[in-house]
Amino acid sequence: MPLKNDSLAEILSQRGVSRRDFLKFCGAMAGVLALPQRYTTRIAEALQTAQRPPLVWLEYQDCAGNTESFLRASKPTAAEIVLDVLSVDYHETIMSAAGHQAEDALDETIAAHKGEYLVVVEGSIPTKDGGIYCTVGGYAAVDRLKQVAGGAAAIIAVGTCATYGGLPAAAPNPTGAASVSDIVKGVPIINLPGCPMNVQNLTAVIVHYLTFGAWPATDQFGRPLFAYGSRIHDDCERRAHFDAGQFVEDWGDEAHRKGWCLYKMGCKGPEAFHNCPIVRWNDGTSWPIGAGHGCVGCSEPYFWDSMSPFYERLPNVQLLGVEAEVDKIGAGIVGAVAGTFAIHGVISAARAKAQPIERHEVSAPEEE
Numbered sequence: 001m002p003l004k005n006d007s008l009a010e011i012l013s014q015r016g017v018s019r020r021d022f023l024k025f026c027g028a029m030a031g032v033l034a035l036p037q038r039y040t041t042r043i044a045e046a047l048q049t050a051q052r053p054p055l056v057w058l059e060y061q062d063c064a065g066n067t068e069s070f071l072r073a074s075k076p077t078a079a080e081i082v083l084d085v086l087s088v089d090y091h092e093t094i095m096s097a098a099g100h101q102a103e104d105a106l107d108e109t110i111a112a113h114k115g116e117y118l119v120v121v122e123g124s125i126p127t128k129d130g131g132i133y134c135t136v137g138g139y140a141a142v143d144r145l146k147q148v149a150g151g152a153a154a155i156i157a158v159g160t161c162a163t164y165g166g167l168p169a170a171a172p173n174p175t176g177a178a179s180v181s182d183i184v185k186g187v188p189i190i191n192l193p194g195c196p197m198n199v200q201n202l203t204a205v206i207v208h209y210l211t212f213g214a215w216p217a218t219d220q221f222g223r224p225l226f227a228y229g230s231r232i233h234d235d236c237e238r239r240a241h242f243d244a245g246q247f248v249e250d251w252g253d254e255a256h257r258k259g260w261c262l263y264k265m266g267c268k269g270p271e272a273f274h275n276c277p278i279v280r281w282n283d284g285t286s287w288p289i290g291a292g293h294g295c296v297g298c299s300e301p302y303f304w305d306s307m308s309p310f311y312e313r314l315p316n317v318q319l320l321g322v323e324a325e326v327d328k329i330g331a332g333i334v335g336a337v338a339g340t341f342a343i344h345g346v347i348s349a350a351r352a353k354a355q356p357i358e359r360h361e362v363s364a365p366e367e368e
């Protein structure tokens, strides 16, 4: 493990983070990673002895939403502890250095820690016209990314722009915006899509790496299975209303006020894989569907094109009968709850069969 000197235990002690809060954090991370709670101790032991890997955070065609997500976590949780676990040596938005001084910091880190440092990338990378649409410190983003990535231990692409190209890559993609995976080859890449990514998942990925010495198992899009292994629809708090045929028909109607299902208002939860309903946002306070807005599928590839119009049911996606069944259920043709459960079970099984999650086992912790 790469490294800077002070251990996490020393740093936390200096910052006045209590042992109790630290163990609560480790327990929460075990939960996000879908590990049994008995892993809490192992995570705590690993983090206390881990040396701080250097990390550089690159921003290209982005809105800084992932940086905001990273910094907005409160309590001694995600962002604070990640900042303690890591040595963030370069981050344009939060570092005090600027100009040549900042670029020198990046050059020094990648030279001194070759093969050891982690890279977080936020934003897409323009490739048209020699990459001139995004330059930092005189470098085209595409060139600087290749240079920095070449000596990295791994890259974590955060947000939909870095993982799939995001909004800049939406048709007609005027800058030739590309994802990290399109540009970088031969380096492990973990994708954390979402608009923005959830800092709990970024923290959990790093905790997994520091605890087990390996990256979490991922799906065919390089997304960790612990965070993107199940559909939003399957964990949604409004799911009982879907099964019961209780749908919002108009914004602000009685059904909307009662918290019924948003499927007819364009919710893409049945097509989106993410742990939003479980981890939620703002320290677990709420999440889009909980606040009354349908899922827009922001963790899915090219969602700006593939999931829009956002306020209509998907026009071109085969939902294997859900469209038809939803109308029947809403019209009361299928009234019994038991009946709708059975129907939805068949639909879900059919869709699961039609859309298997291809699992690329990068690594997984052994059972204790």
Ligand code: SF4
Binding pocket: 232, 233, 234, 236, 237, 238, 239, 240, 242, 260, 261, 262, 263, 267, 268, 269, 270, 289, 294, 295
């Ligand atoms: S369609 Fe959307 S709101 Fe309805 S249960 Fe599924 S995820 Fe939840």
